[in-house]
Amino acid sequence: MARSNPLVIDISRLGRRPGSMITVHETVPAPSRIGLDLIRIEQGAPVELDLQIQSVSEGALVTGTVSAPTAGECVRCLEPITGDVSIDVTELYAYPGSATEETTEADEFGRVIDDQVDMEQPIVDAVGLALPFTPLCRPDCPGLCPDCGVPLASAEPGHGHDKIDPRWAKLAGLKEDLGGPGAEA
Numbered sequence: 001m002a003r004s005n006p007l008v009i010d011i012s013r014l015g016r017r018p019g020s021m022i023t024v025h026e027t028v029p030a031p032s033r034i035g036l037d038l039i040r041i042e043q044g045a046p047v048e049l050d051l052q053i054q055s056v057s058e059g060a061l062v063t064g065t066v067s068a069p070t071a072g073e074c075v076r077c078l079e080p081i082t083g084d085v086s087i088d089v090t091e092l093y094a095y096p097g098s099a100t101e102e103t104t105e106a107d108e109f110g111r112v113i114d115d116q117v118d119m120e121q122p123i124v125d126a127v128g129l130a131l132p133f134t135p136l137c138r139p140d141c142p143g144l145c146p147d148c149g150v151p152l153a154s155a156e157p158g159h160g161h162d163k164i165d166p167r168w169a170k171l172a173g174l175k176e177d178l179g180g181p182g183a184e185a
Contacts (some may be wrong), residue, residue: 007028009116021151030068031043037072060112069084085131092110138141145161
C-alpha cells in the first residue's frame, strides 16, 4: 500500500518496548518543494532517508541522516546551480498518554499518531537551516555588470562602461566642440 506522504513512517513494529529499534534505509520523493526560490529541493526529488527509530520510555527517538539534491540560482550571476544537502536529524516523538505528551506543548515535541511519526516538518526545518543563505555557482563568482547585466565571468577582460556624471556631461560636450586635449577620446 502506497503512503500518501512518504515522510510519514509507520513505527508499529516498535511495540512501545523501550530499546527496540527499526532502521529505515530508503529513497522517497519529496512530497513538496523544500526551501526558497534561490535554493531548494524540488517536489518529487529523491530524498534519501538513513534513519534509526528507537523506542524509549516516553516515545520514539528518530536519529539519522537525510540527503537530497538541490537546485537554484547563483545570487550574483543568476546562473542555474545544482548541489546536494545532507542533514543530521534527531527528533523525539511522544507516545500518546506519556508524561512527555502531557507535560509539553504540542510544538515542543512531535507526537506519535496512529503508530506513525511524521518527519516532514523536522526535515523542512533542518533543510531550511542547512541550505546556504547566498548560494553561489563558485566562490569567486564576479556577478553581473551593473550597467548592462552581462555575466562578468563570460564578458571580455576589462569589461566596463565609461560613465560621466550627469552634472559634468555638458562639459564633456564642450571639450569635444573645442577640440581640446583628449577630445578624441
